[in-house]
Amino acid sequence: MPDAAGTAKPVAATAEPGKGCDVVGLRLEDEIARKPELRESANAQTVRDLRTLRDAAIILDAHKRPAECARLVAILRELVADPDRTIEQGGDTDEEKAETIEEAREPKAPAPKR
Numbered sequence: 554m555p556d557a558a559g560t561a562k563p564v565a566a567t568a569e570p571g572k573g574c575d576v577v578g579l580r581l582e583d584e585i586a587r588k589p590e591l592r593e594s595a596n597a598q599t600v601r602d603l604r605t606l607r608d609a610a611i612i613l614d615a616h617k618r619p620a621e622c623a624r625l626v627a628i629l630r631e632l633v634a635d636p637d638r639t640i641e642q643g644g645d646t647d648e649e650k651a652e653t654i655e656e657a658r659e660p661k662a663p664a665p666k667r
Contacts, residue, residue: 574614574622579629581607590636599643603632 585591613622632639
């Protein structure tokens with residue numbers, strides 16, 4: 554969806570929050586820009602995770618789940634408030650676990666009909 558300057562913006566970034574869930578008020582991108590720890594390239598995965606959680610909150614809000622959305626926004630506020638702790642906790646390097654999660658994310662084709 555283009556903005557006033559004609560630049561394409563992701564739909565999630567332009568979604569309006571419902572009354573019970575203030576995703577826009579979180580101002581995640583502003584918080585990321587303000588925190589030097591989150592701008593370091595070594596912490597790019599943490600920033601991706603924060604954005605994914607924000608997008609999940611937008612989806613919950615769109616599906617009329619304001620309580621769940623508000624809880625996720627509260628969690629995001631906690632994570633952004635203490636980026637050092639967030640980065641430290643997010644450092645799971647278990648390769649087998651990562652592979653299992655990656656496999657679970659891949660769409661599965663329906664079973665062939667017999």
